[in-house]
Amino acid sequence: MRKNLTAEAIRALRAEHPKPRARDFAEEQGIAEGQLVAAYVGQPHGPVRIEAGPKRLLPLVTALGDVMALTRNESAVHEKRGVFGEYKGSDHVGLILGREIDLRVFPSHWVSAFALEEPGDDGSMKRSIQVFDAAGDAVHKIHLKPESDAAAFAALVAELRLPEQSSDLPVAPRKAEPGPKITSENLAAMRAEYDAMTDPHQFIMMVQKHGFNRLGAYRALGAPRCKLLAKDTVTTVLEAASQGGFPIMIFVGNAGMIQIHSGPVEKIMPMGPWINVMDPRFNLHLRADHVAEVWLVEKPTKIGPAVSIEAFDAQGGLILQMFGRRDAEDTYAGVEQWNALVRGLPPVEMELA
Incomplete structure (x- = not known):
């Protein structure tokens, strides 16, 4: 069971424990990674809540140019560089087909999304798009690289920015794996x-x-x-x-x-x-x-x-x-x-x- 912490309480805990990676920190504190990201909405250099639906989001990602796409589960992380091609799909499943960026998308799990701009340790700006499911677990992340188009990122954020910029993210319980089913x-x-x-x-x-x-x-x-x-x-x-x-x-x-x-x-x-x-x-x-x-x-x-x-x-x-x-x-x-x-x-x- 995940803790029901306010955004302010999450930020205070993060200030006490700044070193762990975001996902590791969230796991240690009993919150969802999406709640940690949302807690900084409205803060200096904080994330911006954007539309999460892939039908609107992913076509705009193409203009970013060469990026790093990241998909993970509890045991594996898959990171792939490339340019997003054309998005094709329905409300049930979508596709991006390319030699480098090759994705199968299930839109019903794209519940919340954020655009992040964070100062890096070297003074550069780290930009990313992060999508989470109903449990606040990461579905997909897109990290811009030095070769990526920062102006296209700004245009994407302006296009998809939500009117409501809440720092609270209600989450549902994470679904447990059912184990092997045999009839x-x-x-x-x-x-x-x-x-x-x-x-x-x-x-x-x-x-x-x-x-x-x-x-x-x-x-x-x-x-x-x-x-x-x-x-x-x-x-x-x-x-x-x-x-x-x-x-x-x-x-x-x-x-x-x-x-x-x-x-x-x-x-x-x-x-x-x-x-x-x-x-x-x-x-x-x-x-x-x-x-x-x-x-x-x-x-x-x-x-x-x-x-x-x-x-x-x-x-x-x-x-x-x-x-x-x-x-x-x-x-x-x-x-x-x-x-x-x-x-x-x-x-x-x-x-x-």
């Missing part, structure tokens, strides 16, 4: 429908129809469709892809956003409990100690199986997904290298409650 009597029907899939996007609606969720379906489907792998598989695969030099896709998301990297990974750096990709245009930060289960999954498609590595936390939440990717010449060489790599990983015995 044993529907297993045969689900397996038959799974084997008849022609597109991996059919998967979620199919398993929900039969009373499963993603993790429950993987556990129930079993080999050869789904195989449990060692917990350190993500690190093993990142290092192998780096050494092999072939492109891969890495998906990290939360309820409101999925962000995708497509391309090589080069500099793999372990640091304490974290495994990191530290490339010039892409960073990944994964809490390896949060990984409780890793699955090799082969979903049938019209053009051959879509082979993924998928990591889950102890609560059953999806941390990230990894796939092969066609190479720059649009051939399947990268996919074939990926498939050979992950299919060669040894399965482990399922020791699950």
Whole structure:
């Protein structure tokens, strides 16, 4: 249960504890990160509340030029440099499709948004757009870089600024992960429908129809469709892809956003409990100690199986997904290298409650 603190009380606590990162401070104090940001609305160099809906917000982000897009969950942070392309979507789902900025957007979770301008330690101005869900958890952040267009940022803020600039942010309780859902009597029907899939996007609606969720379906489907792998598989695969030099896709998301990297990974750096990709245009930060289960999954498609590595936390939440990717010449060489790599990983015995 999160504390019900006033904006003034939050600012006072932050003054006593200025060093932790915003998200870490919020977690330590039992508040939402969105409440911490909102607490400074109206203060000198404080954030400005703006419209949160992606249909209005994201088309204006294109004019900012080269930025850093950040999407995270409890266990992984995905940071990608690039220019936002055209936003296409409905009230239910939106898309930005690009080689660098590649996003799947779920607008119902875009509840509050802020534009921030904060003086940096070096005297420069740090600018960002930060979006939060109903629980006050970060959905997506866009950080301007020195190459970004500051005038376009000012125009965006002027266009989307809300009349009401409150420093209070009411939040709903954070939804708990449901854990694996399995409906044993529907297993045969689900397996038959799974084997008849022609597109991996059919998967979620199919398993929900039969009373499963993603993790429950993987556990129930079993080999050869789904195989449990060692917990350190993500690190093993990142290092192998780096050494092999072939492109891969890495998906990290939360309820409101999925962000995708497509391309090589080069500099793999372990640091304490974290495994990191530290490339010039892409960073990944994964809490390896949060990984409780890793699955090799082969979903049938019209053009051959879509082979993924998928990591889950102890609560059953999806941390990230990894796939092969066609190479720059649009051939399947990268996919074939990926498939050979992950299919060669040894399965482990399922020791699950």
